[in-house]
Amino acid sequence: MLITTQRIPFAVRVWRRNWTVFKRFAMAEVGPLFVEPLVVLGAMGLGLGAYVSLGGEVSYLEFIGPGIIGGYSLFAAFFECTYGSYTRMAIRGLYEAMIATPLSIEDVITGEVLWGATRSFFSATVILFVLAIIGFVDSPFALLIPPLAFFAGILFSAMALLVTAHAPSFWTFNYAITLGVMPMYFFGGVFFPLERYPDVVREVAWAIPLTPYVHVVRELVTGNLTMTSVWALLYLLALTGVFYVLAVARMRSRLIR
Amino acid sequence: MDGAEAVDSVKPVVARGLIKTFGDLVAVRGIDFEVRHGECFGFLGPNGAGKTSTMRMIACASPVTAGTLSVNGLPVQTQPQRIKANIGIVPQGDNLDDELSVVDNLRLYAGYFGIRGPDAMSRAVSALELFQLADRARSRVDELSGGMKRRLLIARGLINDPAIIVLDEPTTGLDPQARHLVWRTLRRLKDRGVTMLLTTHYMDEAAELCDRLIVMHEGRILAEGAPAELIRSVAGxxxxxxxxxxxxxxxxxxxxxxxxxxxxxxxxxxxxxxxxxxxxxxxxxxxxxxxxxxxxxxxxxxxxxxxxxxxx
Missing domain, CATH: 3.30.70 (Alpha-Beta Plaits)
Incomplete structure (x- = not known):
């Protein structure tokens, strides 16, 4: 049983609940949203950047800007749909409360995915805004980054919910982050051009979902669009389908007994 | 047979040969019962008798293993959305949304039914008045006492104005005063014509509230009837x-x-x-x-x- 377009309004009801809570605690959320990516950008870009030459006109700081957008889109969705969703599901019993109403488990999972994607959207938009102010955004195509972040956020949220569906406790997420998210962050083309890696590493790096996303973001920021981005988007779309189906199926078997 | 089915279709709940298993564990072993309009129907039995499993199947929260079960004339297997739109669920555990205020708990829950805006707000406000929680509307949920939380859960279960309300152990863990307040609330609901299904392992609660009840033990129904009648015929x-x-x-x-x-x-x-x-x-x-x-x-x-x- 998959989500159909008729069910989207039902999923939006779940999204709206999270949005209501977010607004309530917005002041506590907005600070970190800005500060953390700036810290990374400053520390890596200015610190490491002083030693790194990419061999072109692009400064290291400019290079990692789009990477930071990508990395923080991933973090935003992943944290929301692991720690956040697990709390709602297992600690607060909200999924149970929701599926006692006309909402189905598919609606709840879809609503959570849409919310995680919204968090990606926020993170990407904030960092893009900062980069634009600094003057690192060269192309109007960059305006496509927030919607792209929402799209990629759907994938990252579905991946996170698949982890959440199997999680016996919060500890699971520490493993998922150490073994899954951080390697993606370091090998996903955020900090180094993939050409620097040996062939095998480069090919593996392309397979991890963050890499194609960061690649598209970088092309949108610079305005040098290539066919690679089209393939990257199709690959992300296929992964999204797979992870969404898996997340819904695993959540269903966890929650419906 | 057609005649019998027509009668079934208007009954709030009809179960025939209802079975629920979890792997090797048989929780409900083929039970039959019918709930009539406007009555309070009780499921009495110790923990593990199969009460909660039965209630969860009625609430479309748990799939039926075998047998038939219809709610408001609709089969639970095929019409869960329509059934859930017209019943109210009061769960045993507190699953209130403690990131939201008391009134927002009701407003957002109304939203899950597609009730929004001023309509959701006015329903929330009148529910809070009915359950004597109006002065706590802006409180955080974790500031409420156990009795208040239970009343809020019942208020939440009624937000869609359901014809049937399903209560799982509505007063377990409450002090006597809070229990009596919940009972009074439930009697008032019954007076308004709401069909009530409740599980309890308190015999005084069952005697106090139920028009009819079934006594369950190890997944079976041992007896069925009005409390006074059952007592007279079985225990003298x-x-x-x-x-x-x-x-x-x-x-x-x-x-x-x-x-x-x-x-x-x-x-x-x-x-x-x-x-x-x-x-x-x-x-x-x-x-x-x-x-x-x-x-x-x-x-x-x-x-x-x-x-x-x-x-x-």
Whole structure:
């Protein structure tokens, strides 16, 4: 049983609940949203950047800007749909409360995915805004980054919910982050051009979902669009389908007994 | 057969041969019952009797393993969305949304039913008034007492104005005062014509609230009827109870009661004697065992049917 377009309004009801809570605690959320990516950008870009030459006109700081957008889109969705969703599901019993109403488990999972994607959207938009102010955004195509972040956020949220569906406790997420998210962050083309890696590493790096996303973001920021981005988007779309189906199926078997 | 089905279709809940298994564990072993309009229908039994499993199937929260179950004339297997739109669920555990205020709990929950804006707000406000929570509207949920939380859960379960409300152990864990307030609330709902299904392992609660009930044990229905009727037919009018920690005294009392024509059931420190019309409590065999006479109750019904107490 998959989500159909008729069910989207039902999923939006779940999204709206999270949005209501977010607004309530917005002041506590907005600070970190800005500060953390700036810290990374400053520390890596200015610190490491002083030693790194990419061999072109692009400064290291400019290079990692789009990477930071990508990395923080991933973090935003992943944290929301692991720690956040697990709390709602297992600690607060909200999924149970929701599926006692006309909402189905598919609606709840879809609503959570849409919310995680919204968090990606926020993170990407904030960092893009900062980069634009600094003057690192060269192309109007960059305006496509927030919607792209929402799209990629759907994938990252579905991946996170698949982890959440199997999680016996919060500890699971520490493993998922150490073994899954951080390697993606370091090998996903955020900090180094993939050409620097040996062939095998480069090919593996392309397979991890963050890499194609960061690649598209970088092309949108610079305005040098290539066919690679089209393939990257199709690959992300296929992964999204797979992870969404898996997340819904695993959540269903966890929650419906 | 068509006629019978037509009648079924208007009954709030009809179960036929209903079975629920979890792997090797059989929770519900083929039960039949019907709930009538506007009544309070109880599921009485100890933990593990199959009450909650049955309620969860009615609430479309748990798939039916075998048999048929219809709610408002709709089969649970194929029409869960329509069924859920018209029933209210009050769960056993507190699953209120503690990131939201009291009033937002109701407003957002109304939103899950597609009720939004001023309509959701006015329903939330009137529910809070009905359940005497109006002055706590802006409170955080974790500032509420246990009794207030339970009332908020019931208010939430009614936010869609359901024809049927399903309550799982509505007063478990509440102090006596809070319990009576919940009971009063539920009686008022019944007066308004809401059909109520409730599980409980408190016999006083079942006697207080239920028009009819089924007694469940190990996934089966042992008896069905109005509480007073069940008590009269299964346990009689009065029960003689002899209690002692001294086994010999208890045995002497049990023998004496049986010789006097009673049927007895024994729990660890008590003998319950049924079917006696009059007996001398001062008889030597009873004196050591603190014998007393009391009116029969639903606990006795359960004891008679299963040979054990509800809380064992």
């Amino acid at each position: 009018e009065t029960v003689v109870e002899a209690q002692s920690m001294d086994e010999d005294a208890l045995t002497r009392a049990a023998n004496y009661l049986r010789e006097s024509g009673a049927e007895t059931e024994q729990t660890p420190d008590t003998v319950h004697a049924f079917g006696l019309s009059g007996i001398d409590l001062q008889a030597p065999a009873l004196r050591d065992a603190h014998a007393r006479t009391r009116p029969a109750n639903l606990e006795d019904v359960f004891l008679r049917l299963t040979g054990r107490g509800l809380d064992e």
